[in-house]
Amino acid sequence: MNGAAQGASVDWAALSPLLALAGGALVVLMVGLFPGRGVRDRVVPGLALLTLAVTAGLLVWQYDTSTDLLEGALRVDGLTVTLSFVFVVAGMATVVMTWRHLDPVESPGPELYTLLLSSIGGMVVLVAAQDLVTLFLGFELLSIPLYVLCAIQLRRRGSLESGLKYLVVGSVGSATLVYGFALIYGAAGTTGFAGIAEAISGDLSSDVLLLAGLALAIVGFAFKASVAPFHQWTPDVYEGAPTPITAFMATATKAAALGVLLRFLDVALLPAAEAWAPAVAVLAAVTIVVGNVGALGQSSLKRLLAWSGVAQAGYLLAGVVVGTSLGVQATVFYLAVYLLMNMAAFAVIAARERETNLGDSVDALAGLGTSRPWLAWPMTIAMLALAGFPLTAGFIGKFKLIEASVASGYTWVGLMIVIGSMISLAYYLKVIAAMWMREAPAGAAAVAATGPRPALAGASTEAQITAPTRHTRRGTGELTVMAVLFGAATLVVGIVPQPLLDFAAKAGEAFPGLF
């Protein structure tokens, strides 16, 4: 930060994706005020999609930008652009999934899309931030809409509970983070990443204030990325939140949290790497074990994916630990791949939630192989990819992470990834086996077409709400298309990985300081 009082020049072009998101959020909110069901059901989601498409277009335009913005508060470079793509695609998928997902009476209305767009804006700010204050702003801008989004199905107790838990735990995380930042600022005397790095390479690398601040900041980030042992909120929140929101949290939030860790640790704190790298490596190992073991006993698909997400966060941390350009590329690549695999899986879960009354239980998938092959195949591919099977994108992603760890002397972290994948086979295969080897439970399917779902405990109004005829017409066409698209992408990237590898290499270029 240099306190130049003259009017600063602003690089509007580089800032345009962020502006598009902010503007889109406002437009969506305003347009949503117009009366009429058509506006609410069609125009608003359409506008949200349009906003995201425009943002994507602007990102393509700014693909090769590498510049500091707003007095060095933000930096638009390879990492920002690539991860923003991930957020935007996740956002689009979420809009599509949300479109007909919630009950019409509690129809989400424009606020949902506004909140979603602001959250994406927060993510872009977060990964672009290179100043502690801006970073925290992005962090809050990303989190607060999510607290609300989790609770958006107000008449479902699970959704409210999920929102409340996320709020409580998330606030603890934010508080820890900001306390850590305060200590780092106290030690380094500046909030800019470059300044912090400079101060550390001076004589601060073993300063107690700095290291304590660093420890707290890592804890704060670990909450957001659901890294064990700070992951405990994840299964509850994932299970309770509406499925599209869970999908968004699982993919975009994870990408944002890992992205900011990359920039924070590999730019600002790189000179203190020997202090944080071993600690983060241990966290990664613990996360891999806890996540994979925790997932074994789950029978709810969303819980299972939550635990698997914990394990995957551990794999992803490996790319952060190594502190090399290869690690950055591996992390970004895996984040993109993770988006593809998870979106395919969540689309299938959402579709089955609409089609059966079994919710997100594994039972809802029984016999899917014969009854709905177009859903079963994407799910199979997604599960195999998450387990890291060859010929899927997941294999290439894990392979790249392992390669990055081995290349920088963290072979044991690579081993942990391999062992974790091995354990994970057991629960991913359980899902596949349910689809292909079990018969559909009698009478489970087609319930949605005949009548109300059973009222959930504590939500006596449920039956009245689900009764309206519109509810019975909620199709799953767009979800099937989405699942097939993401499943196919997972497979294609697994077979022809080079384009996506080049994309990830773009992120690696953002860190000229790394070798």
Next chain:
Amino acid sequence: MRTWAPPATVLAMAGAGFVALLWLWLTGGGEVDVPWAPTLDLRLHLRLDGLAAMYALMATGVAVPVFVFAWRYLPHHLAQQGRSVREQPRFYALLGMFMVSMVGLALAQDLILLFLFWDLTAVASYLLIAYDRQDGGARRAALMALLVTAITAVALLIGTLLLYDRYATFSLPELFRVAESSTTVTVAGALIALAALAKSAQVPFHFWLGRAMVAPTPVSAYLHSAAMVAAGVLLIGRVYPLLELSPVLLDALVVAGFASMLVGGVLALSRDDLKQVLAYSTFSQYGYVVFLYGLGGESGVGAAAFYVVTHAVAKCALFLTAGAVTRATGAQRLSELGGLARAMPVVAAGSLACAATVASLPLTVGFFADELLFKAALERGWVFAAMALLIAVLTLAYMARFWTGLFLGAPRTEAGPVPGAMVAPVGVLGAICLVAGLVPAPFAAIAQDAATPSLLAAVPVEARYYLDLRAENLLALATFALGALVHAGHRAVPAAAEAVARLGERLGPERAYTAGLAALNGLSDRVHDLEVRDFRGRVTAIFLPSGVLFALAFVLTPTVGAYAVGSFSLGDLPLVLMLGFAACVAVAATRPRGHLTMVLTLGTVGFALAVVYALLGAPNVALVAVLVETIVALLFIGVLSLIPREVLRSQMRATRERRGTRFRDPAVGLVAGATVFVLVWGGLSRTGGEGDAARRLTELAPEAHADNVVTAILADLRALDTLGEITVVAVALLGVTKLLRRGRLW
């Protein structure tokens, strides 16, 4: 779809593949090498060398009789289980997929590519073994096969990565060129060999093979004779130049091979189920191959290749025999069968030739296999020859038991008709064994070619009858004599074998597998229990690891000179008094009488600290602190007024009466307080640093047209952040509004 279309398709695939591969092999092989993902150093490198040719020809060649057999077998199999014929295409699709991945595995010259096909065969075999999906036993067996082979496949991947770390290449020819004897190579080689042993169902991974026999017969015949299990020894042959660099690995192979031969032979003698006998025989026979690779040298490696190909042909026919016999009689146990030679002459003759091949009787191709084995063993010493002799005797004994038990003696069951398509494959394969027994040259040629890539040099493999008293012949004669003796004393021998098998079940590796799975599940349940504990406890639990990380910061910093004790002047007295007061109130806040008291005491701590700020010369901060404290206290009181008083009272009582927290919570508080104290002390002891930053900011304030530094920061220096903060607040407001408005039903 017509029912003949799927089998015809895969059959055509297998036949065409076989012819094409044969032609390619005879014309000198072929090679494809294209970059796949250059950033990752991945290449699609396939080459049809001798080793690849042998396994690819086996995978396609053996597939032909198996698919013919399956054509008539499967409809009957499905009908028996009351399943629809529409499930047929899946079966053939999976078999086809398996065949293709097996050929790919044979051709792969790149370790990653190899791993890829390796896992593909594992998946295909999983789906094939679990083809009878309504059968829980089949599903469990399939899972076991998959877990054992896929988990050990991880060893292959790790070994690959170790080699890559050292030599920066995944390409096998490249590795053979640059690798030299070192610990890395030994470890990597051991890991790769481990994966291979598990795939070939060698000790101690053999238990999955026996279980996998629940699969439909064509699956067993194909996967467990020529394909899946062969993949393991294929891998050993493929990376043999690396294994050869460390003699200790070869010795380990000898031990593993011998143990497998022995255990497999004994178990095969003790089993009653036809397919089980064959499964353990397979396991024992692949033990031979591993043993031979372990013996090494030209004769060892050449014999290994020869063994693989003869075994594939013979064992496939024996599995098909078991299938045909079960189809005819409905029985699948040796104890229920007998005297079928008259009812099923072709099957009896064909399987006799094949059983003789496995048992290495003269006039069959198997004889040369044993000759080569004895030759290789004799080259290493008489101990090895004795080992070979022991195993050969066992093999002869269990093969004799199998065949005579089925076809000789008094008929015990009625034999129904068996379709020609199920009989012919056995006959044809039997004929091949016999013809090759007279003209072994083609088998020798392919084995010779197959040994070349393993030794990176041409190897002579000679298969001839020598009518003299050389040691090999003497050993063979001894085998026949002893084998006949063991078979003659067959009442006692199976009983002894049974006892050994029982012991193995009690203590064997399968138990470890089951226990491992159970332990993992138990651990998961434990995690689950933790997960569903009360939410408050969980939030608190988070502070423990945070504390550990925090404490690490102290461990990592030097203590010398970090903590300075400054001077104390009288002017500091109010400050110290105020801090003391704040501390006292904080202690008081831990002994609550009611919720309101708690809120007020906590508020007092806050106000006391605000005074401290004011005394330290930071009136702005003090003002903000007062404001925040007031708002928070009001909020708390507002919330408390909304909660029914009884609820509050019972909560308070419950908190006071809770056991176990009486000492824990104060202890946690003390540790946390002490840590923060040390941290603050350390921070205050620092010299320089933050003072400069603060001064610079203060100097900038007038330049920003602001009266004080806080205003300057908010409105000017970090104005954009303030804008962002306003956005955050706006978004939060939007969210809160939404929740509040929708919370009511209207």
